[in-house]
Amino acid sequence: MEELKIGEIKKMFSEADEAGLLRLIEGFSTDSRQGVRKLVASAIKKTEKIENEKRRIHEMRKYEREYGSRGYVCGIDEVGRGPLAGPVCACAVILPKDCEILYVNDSKKLSAKKREELYDEIMEKAVSVGIGMASHKRIDEINILNATYEAMREAISKLDVKPDILLNDAVTIPGVDIEQVPIIKGDAKSISIAAASIIAKVTRDRLMEEYEKLLPGYGFANNKGYGTAEHIEGLKKLGKSPIHRESFIGGIL
Numbered sequence: 406m407e408e409l410k411i412g413e414i415k416k417m418f419s420e421a422d423e424a425g426l427l428r429l430i431e432g433f434s435t436d437s438r439q440g441v442r443k444l445v446a447s448a449i450k451k452t453e454k455i456e457n458e459k460r461r462i463h464e465m466r467k468y469e470r471e472y473g474s475r476g477y478v479c480g481i482d483e484v485g486r487g488p489l490a491g492p493v494c495a496c497a498v499i500l501p502k503d504c505e506i507l508y509v510n511d512s513k514k515l516s517a518k519k520r521e522e523l524y525d526e527i528m529e530k531a532v533s534v535g536i537g538m539a540s541h542k543r544i545d546e547i548n549i550l551n552a553t554y555e556a557m558r559e560a561i562s563k564l565d566v567k568p569d570i571l572l573n574d575a576v577t578i579p580g581v582d583i584e585q586v587p588i589i590k591g592d593a594k595s596i597s598i599a600a601a602s603i604i605a606k607v608t609r610d611r612l613m614e615e616y617e618k619l620l621p622g623y624g625f626a627n628n629k630g631y632g633t634a635e636h637i638e639g640l641k642k643l644g645k646s647p648i649h650r651e652s653f654i655g656g657i658l
Contacts, residue, residue, distance in 0.1 A: 411440040418444050423455050458507050465509070465596040468572055468588065473502055476569030477532070480597025481560065481578070483553050484512070484605045488630030489640070489657075490623070490649045491613055492538040493549065495556035496605035497564055497571075499532040500597055506530060509599045511592040512606035524607040527600045535563030536608055541650045548652070554578050574598050620646045632657075 414433065421429055426448045433445050469478050483495040500506075506526055508519060515523070528534060537559025539552035547555070557578050561568070570584045574591040591598040610629055617626035623639040623646060630636070630648075640649070640657055 411438065411444075414441055415444060418448055421448075423452060426452050455507070459505070462505055462507060462509065462596060465594065465599065466503070468586065468595045469500070469502070469597060472570045472572070472586065475584075477566055478570050478572060478597060479561070479564065479568030479583075480572045480591075480595055480599070480601045481557055482574045482592050482598050482602040482605055483556060484602065484609050485630070486549055486553055488628075488650075489632050489636065489653045490541060490625065490630035490646065491609070491616065492540050493544060493553050493556050494605045494609040494612075495537045495553065495560040496601040496608065497533075497535040497537075497557070497560040497568070498527065498597055498601040498604060499534075499564065499566065499568055500527075500600060501530065501532055504530060504596065506596070506600070509596055509603065511590075511599055512602040514593070515603070517610070520603050520607050520610075523600075523603050527604060531600070533565040534604060535560040536604065537561075537563065541648050544650050545652045554580070557581075572597050574602070616648060620648065 418426065418429055430445055430448050430452070433441050436442065472478050477499050479497050479499045481495065481497045483493055485491060485493040506523065509523060512520055537556040539556040543555065544552040558580060561571070561581065561583070568583055570586065571578070571581070572591060572595050573585055573587045575587055575589050577585050577587050588594055588598065592602040593599065613629040614626045622643050624633065624635040627633070628636045637657060640654065645651065645654060645658065
């Protein structure tokens, strides 16, 4: 294939999937041109990274493999327990057995762009996804912990199929008649919980970005309701907005 120009070969490498890269590495392994050798070396590193990621994801499926014989395994997580404004959002996700979605991880460890990409892939591949929310008013009424449990129960109720076992990020949800397995730092150890954390995070972030349009001055699009300096400044200047948690902001105002 030495008759091909390096620019053409570079395009082939850039457009290839993993299987295609392996074929290209083999096909150009004897090409003596320095530019091609660099492309081959770069492709080898890329395939090695993909294999390492596959091994990491395989490890993240250990709980799903352990409990998979029970039936539908559901991962649950929440976001938004700490902000001064907006709801707490929970998500329940049931993935297919042996589901392999690379780069799924605790949502806090991912960039916003990567979360958005994974959101689409999870929603496409999941057996079922349920989302639950508890509003700022509900948080003030029953406290953040109980509101979180309420959002989680709602997320479970919105699944299209009833799960047989729940993998939860650290908590045991009261009022649920399904076996639960609380996993400390579960969003970094279970692919189902990690997927739930991503869906919950993207869902809530999008909502807070919409609130920014309706309620400018607090920086909701950037801080998502958390107590940043910009948010505190806006709160002191403008007072509380219709979505602020009064039980969280008393000390500030």
